[in-house]
Amino acid sequence: MSRSIFYHAGCPVCVSAEHDIINLIGAEHVEIVNIGEDRARISEAEKAGVKSVPALLTPTKNVLHINFGASMADVKG
Amino acid sequence: MSRSIFYHAGCPVCVSAEHDIINLIGAEHVEIVNIGEDRARISEAEKAGVKSVPALLTPTKNVLHINFGASMADVKG
Numbered sequence: 001m002s003r004s005i006f007y008h009a010g011c012p013v014c015v016s017a018e019h020d021i022i023n024l025i026g027a028e029h030v031e032i033v034n035i036g037e038d039r040a041r042i043s044e045a046e047k048a049g050v051k052s053v054p055a056l057l058t059p060t061k062n063v064l065h066i067n068f069g070a071s072m073a074d075v076k077g
Numbered sequence: 078m079s080r081s082i083f084y085h086a087g088c089p090v091c092v093s094a095e096h097d098i099i100n101l102i103g104a105e106h107v108e109i110v111n112i113g114e115d116r117a118r119i120s121e122a123e124k125a126g127v128k129s130v131p132a133l134l135t136p137t138k139n140v141l142h143i144n145f146g147a148s149m150a151d152v153k154g
Contacts, residue, residue: 004101020135024081024102058097067142 002059003029007045009036009053017054017066030056079136080106084122086113086130086151094131094143107133123149 006021008014021030035042035053045055049063056064083098085091098107112119112130122132126140128149133141 016139017141020137020139020141023137024106024133024135029101056101058101060097060100062093062097064094064097065144 003031004059005031005033005048005057007033007035007041007050007053007055007057010034011053013067014054021056021066080108081136082108082110082125082134084110084112084118084127084130084132084134087111088130090144091131098133098143119149119153 004025006018008018018032022032033041033045035045045053045057048057048061050057050065051063052065054066056066058064081098081102083095085095095109099109110118110122112122122130122134125134125138127134127142128140129142130149131143133143135141
């Protein structure tokens, strides 16, 4: 199975969701990307359909927006 | 591992998220509850902290609100 990608921005709600996702699907099945630090990946996330973080991009390329942490505009601003 | 509970209300975004969650964590690890049909479980969901559906209640009792389908008020109304 190909991996999911969990995009976050280091906010508390992101960290909490990250722990939940790792517990649920296993660390080996998900790449964790902090787009607050790794800003080169913001455009990749946006192209994948990420509107807010935390968000999980599934292997089938669906985006699950989890809770509501920060909008992409907030991360970029 | 105890199971997660996925609460939804039968809306298209809920069904899409349900498929993603089952693919990610496995059908045997999650109970699917349609609170649009099984209305007796609405209060259980609210007590668990569910503010909107679809939402995933993890075994550690955290609520992950996924995308934004319908508020609890919409489901009850």
